[in-house]
Amino acid sequence: MRKILILLLLSIYTSFAITITTTVKSVADIVKEITKEKAKVYYIIPPNASIHTYEYKASDLKKVYQSDIFLYIGSGEPNINNIIKLLPKGKQIKVSDIKGIKLIKEFEFKEHTEEQKHHHETFHPALWLDPENAKIIAKAVYKRLIKIDPRNKRIYEKNLKSFEKKVDEIIKYGKDKINxxxxxxxxxxxxxxxxxxxxxxxxxxAVIELGHGREPTPKHIIKLINLIKTNHIKSIFAAKQFYNPKYADLVKNATKVNIIFLDPFGINKNYIQMIKFNIDKVYEGLK
Known part of the structure; x- marks a missing residue:
């Protein structure tokens, strides 16, 4: 009987898994590189949806509140403050507050700076698209994991080093190709x-859209067309999550540019695959 009880307790212990939830898939993919099979990792905003307009479901909130760690960006995500105020601080990681994260606070375009102020955003949210930030996120996850699961520290450390190496390689690959x-x-x-x-x-x-879902004015379209012709632009880049073919086609028909779709969230790709896909697509579009 004692042996059966020990085996039962052991099976319960080994079946236990740390649960981590993120808002966006790209951050979840970074987390998975560190946890591998040692944690269950979820995200709540589908990668084919707009981060700015997504409406949370009850199942999303359940994932968040049942998680050991919840990672969120801190900008761009709708109503995020209403979610985190009910979550213990010890279970949160605000990605934009991680030491060393590089944030873009000054935008290239006047319209988007005004949009940023209107939505009370202090930085651009898509920080995961800088692979150097991915390494910093991964290290922060590693530090939190070894506190709650010190037994697997060596595994997490090995996974972190492996991911950092892959990120360094993809940055070199991208810079060499774009150069x-x-x-x-x-x-x-x-x-x-x-x-x-x-x-x-x-x-x-330049950009076509003047802000989150804001349609470009005729004046802006004319300016953009002239810019494309003057600078001999071959391609414009889009993402299916933020796209209105009406205006893209208008520019395309006037300039004969290609419309090439990139992937900012890694649909059917892991993090490294997503970055490589975008590098290759940009190169193809501009060469």
């Missing part, structure tokens, strides 16, 4: 890529 381009001018539909363009040496020249 081959003669024209590094970058135009996107939505202002989603300042971290990515800054890390890989692209010049963020």
């Amino acid at each position: 081959k381009l003669k024209n590094k001018n970058f135009i996107s539909y939505h202002y989603a890529w300042p971290y990515f363009t800054k890390r890989f040496g692209l010049k963020y020249l």
Whole structure:
């Protein structure tokens, strides 16, 4: 009987898993690189949805409140303060507050600076698109994990070092590839890529959309068309989460540019695959 009880307790202990939830998939993918099979990792905003307009479901809130760790960006996510105020501080990681995270607080375009102030956002939320930030997020997750699961410290440390190496390699890959381009001018539909363009040496020249879902004015479209022609732009980059074909097609028909879709959230990709996909697509569009 004693042996059966010990085996039962052991099976319960070994089946226990740390649960971690994030707002966006890209951050969840970074977390998975450290935890591997040692934790259950969830995200609540689907990667094919807009981070700015997503409406949380009851099942999303259940995931958050049942988690051992909840990671959120701290900007761009709708009503995030209403979620975290009921969550113990010890279970939260506000990604933008992690020491060493590089935040973009000054935007290239006047319209988006005004939009930022209107929504009380102090920085651009897509910070995971700078792979250097991914390493910093991964290390913060590692530090929290070894506090709540010290038994697996060596595994987490090994996973962290492996991920850091992969990130360093993808940054080198991206810089080497982008450096081959003669024209590094970058135009996107939505202002989603300042971290990515800054890390890989692209010049963020313009955007079509004037803010979250704000339609461009005729004056802005004309200015954009002239900019594309003057700078010999071959492609405009878009993401399905932030896209209105009406205005993209208008610009495309007037300039003959290509519309190339990037992936800021890693649909059907892990973190490294997502970054590589975007590097390759940008290179193809600008070469």
